[in-house]
Amino acid sequence: MTDRKRKELFISLLGLAPVILVFLAFRAYPLGDVIYKSLTNWDGLFRQDFIGLKNYARIFNKSYFWLTLGNCFIMFINVPIQVLVGLVVSTLLYEKTPGWRFFRSLYYLPQIVSAVIIGYLFAIFFSYGGPVNAALKSVGLQRFAIQWLGNRWTAIGVVILALVWINIGWQGVLMLGGMSAISPSVLEAAKIDGANFFQRTFYIMLPMIGRVIEYSFIYSVAWTFTGLFPFIYSITNGGPGYDTTTLDFLVYEKAFREDSALGEACALAVILLAIVCLLTLAQRKISARANDWSE
Amino acid sequence: MKGLKRIRPSAVAIFLVFAVLAATFVFPFYYMFANAFKSTPEYYKNDFKLPERLDWSNFATMISQFRIQVNLLNSLFISASSVLLTALLGIVASCVFAKRPFRGSEAIYLVIVFSMFMPNQVTIIPLYFLYSKLGLINTPYAVIICYLAASMPSTIMLLTAYFKGIPDEICEAAVLDGCGFMGIVRNVIYPMGKPAIAVNATFVFLRTWNDFLTPLVLLTKKESQTVVVALSALVSRYQSDPPYQMAGLTIATVPAIVMYLFFQRYLVEGVNAGSIK
Numbered sequence: 001m002t003d004r005k006r007k008e009l010f011i012s013l014l015g016l017a018p019v020i021l022v023f024l025a026f027r028a029y030p031l032g033d034v035i036y037k038s039l040t041n042w043d044g045l046f047r048q049d050f051i052g053l054k055n056y057a058r059i060f061n062k063s064y065f066w067l068t069l070g071n072c073f074i075m076f077i078n079v080p081i082q083v084l085v086g087l088v089v090s091t092l093l094y095e096k097t098p099g100w101r102f103f104r105s106l107y108y109l110p111q112i113v114s115a116v117i118i119g120y121l122f123a124i125f126f127s128y129g130g131p132v133n134a135a136l137k138s139v140g141l142q143r144f145a146i147q148w149l150g151n152r153w154t155a156i157g158v159v160i161l162a163l164v165w166i167n168i169g170w171q172g173v174l175m176l177g178g179m180s181a182i183s184p185s186v187l188e189a190a191k192i193d194g195a196n197f198f199q200r201t202f203y204i205m206l207p208m209i210g211r212v213i214e215y216s217f218i219y220s221v222a223w224t225f226t227g228l229f230p231f232i233y234s235i236t237n238g239g240p241g242y243d244t245t246t247l248d249f250l251v252y253e254k255a256f257r258e259d260s261a262l263g264e265a266c267a268l269a270v271i272l273l274a275i276v277c278l279l280t281l282a283q284r285k286i287s288a289r290a291n292d293w294s295e
Numbered sequence: 296m297k298g299l300k301r302i303r304p305s306a307v308a309i310f311l312v313f314a315v316l317a318a319t320f321v322f323p324f325y326y327m328f329a330n331a332f333k334s335t336p337e338y339y340k341n342d343f344k345l346p347e348r349l350d351w352s353n354f355a356t357m358i359s360q361f362r363i364q365v366n367l368l369n370s371l372f373i374s375a376s377s378v379l380l381t382a383l384l385g386i387v388a389s390c391v392f393a394k395r396p397f398r399g400s401e402a403i404y405l406v407i408v409f410s411m412f413m414p415n416q417v418t419i420i421p422l423y424f425l426y427s428k429l430g431l432i433n434t435p436y437a438v439i440i441c442y443l444a445a446s447m448p449s450t451i452m453l454l455t456a457y458f459k460g461i462p463d464e465i466c467e468a469a470v471l472d473g474c475g476f477m478g479i480v481r482n483v484i485y486p487m488g489k490p491a492i493a494v495n496a497t498f499v500f501l502r503t504w505n506d507f508l509t510p511l512v513l514l515t516k517k518e519s520q521t522v523v524v525a526l527s528a529l530v531s532r533y534q535s536d537p538p539y540q541m542a543g544l545t546i547a548t549v550p551a552i553v554m555y556l557f558f559q560r561y562l563v564e565g566v567n568a569g570s571i572k
Contacts, residue, residue, distance in 0.1 A: 011476045012395045016403065019388040019447060026444035027410050030418035030425070037421070044424065092313065097306045103313045105559060106320050112555045112562070114505035114523045117544050120530050121323050124537065131326060131342060165319070170566065177567030197305075226414035230507040234527065251416045255423075256512055262420065269417045280412040 055267035086171020108169030119234025178212030353542035389454035411448035457491035
């Protein structure tokens with residue numbers, strides 16, 4: 001290695017050093033720590049004895065863990081709904097009717113507002129004395145004016161509605177981007193061959209943005225496991241009981257609201273991480289598949 | 296107008312669908328803004344109507360009693376520092392990955408980018424205890440460091456991809472002109488990479504401004520909290536005073552909306568660059 005080369009390498013390493021340092025101290029170290037502590041009876045203070053997999057065994061024996069995990073899977077319903085609505089919206093946006101830019105911006109708006117604030121708006125809207133019930137009463141549907149957030153299924157419904165609502169814009173922008181990457185000449189050719197709007201949509205557009213749809217699908221599934229915390233916190237606070245608690249909310253609850261069982265909280269965090277990793281690996285596999293038409 | 300274009304019936308139908316959908320997006324924000332300017336009795340009389348007059352007293356109380364401006368400043372400091380630090384470290388590192396790869400740099404790149412998928416719930420427990428040992432709980436620095444670490448993967452992914460598209464010849468020319476590594480970063484990569492840097496900065500700002508979990512855990516004192524966390528406490532405490540709640544939500548929302556109006560273009564680009572949410 002020449003002197004110049006060595007000096008270049010040294011400078012490159014110097015450039016990476018801060019990032020690597022931050023990464024090791026604030027990503028890698030906590031990751032290792034949380035895995036180690038999940039194997040102890042850590043209480044946040046002095047007790048920290050190695051107890052093997054006992055925390056995991058204890059968690060798997062608790063009914064609220066399975067209830068919580070079940071809630072996560074129920075929340076998955078939001079994914080196909082938001083992908084479907086996003087597809088419809090983007091297909092219509094692609095037609096570029098007057099005002100489409102404005103609508104696109106408006107639908108994206110909830111994405112830039114804090115999720116907690118959106119959550120509180122939903123909580124206020126669906127509270128017993130809130131605008132939704134007021135509207136129902138005013139059109140004579142009193143019997144549907146209920147405690148939306150006091151019952152497991154309606155509360156989950158409200159959360160799912162919130163998740164779909166805030167993501168319509170994101171889905172729309174993402175898929176419209178995929179559609180814009182399709183060469184217009186392809187659609188022109190189909191038009192000349194006599195394909196109508198629906199044929200063009202179903203036989204050309206959708207297959208060609210297949211990869212974007214897959215991406216958004218799997219991204220949203222992973223997000224459903226990790227991004228629900230602010231919504232649950234503000235809309236239902238996990239209640240009634242554990243009826244609307246999701247795994248990411250449970251980690252917070254166990255670690256920072258209940259005393260002592262921090263080892264268990266760490267084990268929960270590791271379980272969450274394992275699930276997300278599996279989903280991410282699936283994502284990698286799918287996006288590695290070469291069906292990129294946009295090139 | 297150059298010859299009125301024939302309006303297709305399908306366009307009208309689409310426009311109507313959009314307008315109905317738009318109403319569901321406008322209404323919650325209308326409701327929030329309109330009621331923020333009402334007194335409590337006026338709210339209970341009719342919460343759907345526009346306020347009779349603009350009553351700023353909810354906001355005045357928010358400032359004089361709740362001292363929301365302190366939390367706004369905290370948020371601003373945390374988000375601005377995160378944006379600057381992320382950009383600084385991210386640009387230099389991405390430049391190495393894109394223009395000065397060496398044996399093993401690809402592996403480092405992959406490890407960092409892959410850590411993007413690690414949820415914050417996983418690292419926050421050890422970090423809380425690490426920070427309390429270092430005495431950083433209730434300081435903005437604790438949160439800024441978390442954001443720096445959490446923003447790095449997406450930043451590096453976006454910037455490295457973009458910097459790779461900058462022609463090597465320009466960098467080589469800069470070397471012939473006597474530029475060292477930092478000279479190339481300053482004179483070539485930074486000016487040519489500005490669009491990607493702006494996209495990234497916009498996303499980091501919004502994400503950190505709106506984030507909830509990290510500051511909720513690390514900032515427990517009211518005067519050190521970010522505006523979003525402080526308001527979540529306010530909203531649950533003032534259940535009986537909806538206009539006051541609405542004023543609080545409005546204060547936390549307006550800065551994000553202003554950012555959005557200015558940097559909307561970058562957001563659309565960013566979503567389509569993939570992976571950023």
